[in-house]
Amino acid sequence: MSTKCKNCPLRRHDIFVKMTADEVRFTQKFKKGELTIDPGTPLLVEGSGSPQLYSVLEGMGLRYMTLDNGRRQVINFVFPGDFLGLQGGIMTEMQHSVDAVSPMTLCVFDRSELWSFFRAHPERAYDLTWLAAVEEHFLGEALASLGQRSAAEKIIWAFLRIFQRGTALDLVENNTMPFPFRQQDLADALGLSLVHTNKTLARLRDKQIAAWRDGMLTVHDIDGLAREGGIRPDPLPERPLF
């Protein structure tokens, strides 16, 4: 039996925009079911059109694209609350892939109903655009990090954003949150080599700034982290939930 939107465990977190009872009801009607996938499973595949849209209920994943030269760019780390499937343009096939990295549970929506959903529920349509705008802003920030920061600063920026997201989702316990990725994933996200990423991580660990080992990320002093990276610790923007 799939989770009722009414009881969605994500909704209570502050980072998500409050919804009216009606909005919850509309979303429930749009929702077609739930999908659970194992770590390592591809959810969306580059080049193959997906008839579904997904909302992440639980678990983490990796959104990436592969270049012609064989190199891989991780676009972002996928967390609960992320909405997947719009990025490839509304109509066309997907240009990104998404893989599960931990066991994921997803809400499933039919892409083909998107249009009638827009017509029937303008308030939710508005939210979807809002969500796209939030995502676009995040990508702009990521672009700035890749373009203008040193390796250490990039990693610090990533950790900061990840930790903020984790905090917003109540994943942090004892200054520690799960972050079940490989160093190669982070390297591919930040445009660094694996080796250099590894060495920079070691330095951050030695300097007691941030420690990531065995799939757990620990940050004791967020503000100190931000200072170290020369970053203004802007709060995460509120985002609509689907």
Place this chain on the structure above:
Amino acid sequence: MSTKCKNCPLRRHDIFVKMTADEVRFTQKFKKGELTIDPGTPLLVEGSGSPQLYSVLEGMGLRYMTLDNGRRQVINFVFPGDFLGLQGGIMTEMQHSVDAVSPMTLCVFDRSELWSFFRAHPERAYDLTWLAAVEEHFLGEALASLGQRSAAEKIIWAFLRIFQRGTALDLVENNTMPFPFRQQDLADALGLSLVHTNKTLARLRDKQIAAWRDGMLTVHDIDGLAREGGIRPDPLPERPLF
């Protein structure tokens, strides 16, 4: 007297999705006026909320953000057909700036009417989300370029996308289109230093791959350009127009 949407000169280009007469009429009602600004003028300023949304009718500009360390990341080059103002999140203040680089003409919309516009015209709301998704896809590609390509490849990728856009807008004449930016702008867009950008540009010019001088960009063989950069020359996706 401001341009009627019905007579919008952009609409005839293939890159824009076809609109019904009704859609044109709705958009016209949403449009509040026209704005013309000189080169060098800021249109949107980081940190100051803009009550307006803009659609670029003519001219080019620069969208960028400034980091705490003083460095600047150019998010993208702004062309006719771009829609500006959503990126900062729908409600909050802008985190990017946009400056005009050539004389620009813009269609002006009221942000405060966006919600009622969504309610009244779901087909156009759908288009706006579509546009955001296209933009998001582009930023993903830019991210991949910054992260995974060499300096020469980055520049080639940028030239390719710019030239495709120019072609779609009929700005190309004799394999040459206007591109009125500084080398520093391109450097800040690609995360390169000015000096290295300059030297790489010189090399591309020597090798007859692409020439950019006096504000004009010349590419004789697009496919050769793509090949040189190790890039699959995907066509630009169709995009809705506002």
Place this chain on the structure above:
DNA sequence: CGGACAATTGACAAGCCTCAAGGCGCGTGG
């Protein structure tokens, strides 16, 4: 025990950055 995979470390190479200086075109003011 052997193989696969991720993390780690060292040595070396190189792509790109910074510093520095000069040239060219253009507008301004004496």
Place this chain on the structure above:
DNA sequence: CCACGCGCCTTGAGGCTTGTCAATTGTCCG
């Protein structure tokens, strides 16, 4: 009318951050 300043482009030299190559360790699992 010419000198000067300014913005932008160009070029050279040297160095540092980061990448590549290679080998080792630890862990999990069949």
